[in-house]
Amino acid sequence: MTKPALTLYLAAPRGFCAGVDRAIKIVEMALQKWGAPVYVRHEIVHNKFVVDGLRDKGAVFVEELEDCPDDRPVIFSAHGVPKAVPAEAARRQMVFVDATCPLVSKVHIEAERHAANGLQMVMIGHAGHPETIGTMGQLPDGEVLLVETVADVAGLKVRDPAKLAFITQTTLSVDDTADIVTALQARFPAIVGPHKEDICYATTNRQAAVKAIAPKADALLVIGAPNSSNSKRLVEVGAAAGCNYAQLVQRADNIDWRALDGITSVGITAGASAPEVLVNEVIDAFRARFDVTLEMVETAQENVEFKVPRVLREPA
Template sequence: MTKPPLTLFLAAPRGFCAGVDRAIKIVEMALAKWGAPVYVRHEIVHNKYVVDDLRAKGAVFVEELDECPDDRPVIFSAHGVPKSVPAEADKRQMIYVDATCPLVSKVHIEAERHHEAGLQIIMIGHEGHPETIGTMGQLPEGAVLLVETEADVAQLEVRDETALAYVTQTTLSVDDTIGIVGALTARFPSIRGPHKEDICYATTNRQAAVKAMAARCEAMLVVGAPNSSNSRRLVEVGARAGCGYAQLVQRAADIDWRSLEGISTIGVTAGASAPEVLVNEVIEALQARFDVTIEQVETATENVEFKVPRVLRASA
């Protein structure tokens, strides 16, 4: 039987960013240096395939430090941790490696600098997300107010309207954040923002690529995990930018084929914590059902690289 034709628009950039690449490398290098098991507090990045692969190599994933023994190394995830976590590790004389993405660390430093200058901090982020917990945990409890929506801005009760600064989670929707920042500056004209926006280059670039191809696609598949903030934002961005149907899939097995019946154009991208092997798996699944023509939609070139911590470089 003849396969129906399908034009597949493949977003570029997509998939792993420099921070995710570095975090995975940190776990692999720690295993090479200290042997298994190496403990990892929280999923190193939000992707089941990556976590399962590292677990098979000897990484043990836990949610809290009290699940780790004193005599084995522990790694803090790319999302960052509250200050209380390394403080507790120091108290227990543990070996630990911080895999926090340098762009998340930049937000931590900004928040501390504003706090030291006597400003109250407003964080734009998602409640309960590890990155938000980590950033808010850089400062004393109550020093940071969290807003998730423009409506939240109207409800804010601040200490002094003239002494405010804002920071943001690095994986938010660029468009949503612009709206929230607009609401903050309208209500608090003297509020200070970051020198350079907090939303990371990888989040911005992946959303831009999705916008560039969305109107040309009848459907879009975003490869990523349900707990990955940047992957979920890509689904939302695709739908808003004119794509009729956008679905988040962890693996090719998750594709809802009934929703793709009768289509002739599809977009494929991947969140910053999704490996290219899973993108290829999705492409192969599409090729098994359609006569696929692949067209690359490239909106940026990325060549960012972050060094691993010195403690691991010394052993390499």
């Protein structure tokens, strides 16, 4: 029986960003240097396949520092941690390695600089997300006010409207964030923004590629984890850009084939913490069912690389 024809539009860039790549490398190098077990506070990146792979190599994932013994190394996830966490690790004389993405650390430094200048912070982010918790935890309680939507801006109670700055989570929707920034600037004309946008290059690039694909694809599949902020934003961006069926799938097993019945084109992308092996798995699943024509949709090229911390580059 002949397979139905299908065009797969493959987004580029997609998948791993430099911060995720570095974080995974940090865990692997720590295991090489100190042996197993190495403890990791929170999932190093939000992807089950990646976390399970590192667990198989000897990484132990915990939610809090109190779950770690004093005599084994601990790694802080790419999302960043409140200041109290490394302070407590130092107090316990633990060996610890911070795998916070340098672009998240940039936002932390920014927040501290504004606070030192007497400004109260407004953070645009998602409540409960580890990155938001980590960034808000750089300053004392009450110094960072969280907004998630344009509607939240109207209800903000600030100390002094003339002494405000805003920062953002690095993995937000570019368009939604722009709307919230506009609302903040309308209500607080003196509010100070970042020198360079806080939303990271990888988030921006992946969303741009999805916008290019969405109008011409019958469906869009975003490979990523349900707790991955940047992956969920890609689904939303695809839907907003005109794709009628945009779904998040962890891997090929999660594809709802009945929903794709009768389609002739599918866009595929992957969140910043999803490895390329899962993209290939999804493409292979389509090839098993369709006569596939693969078309790359490239909107940017990335060559960013971040060094791992010095402690891992030095001999044990």
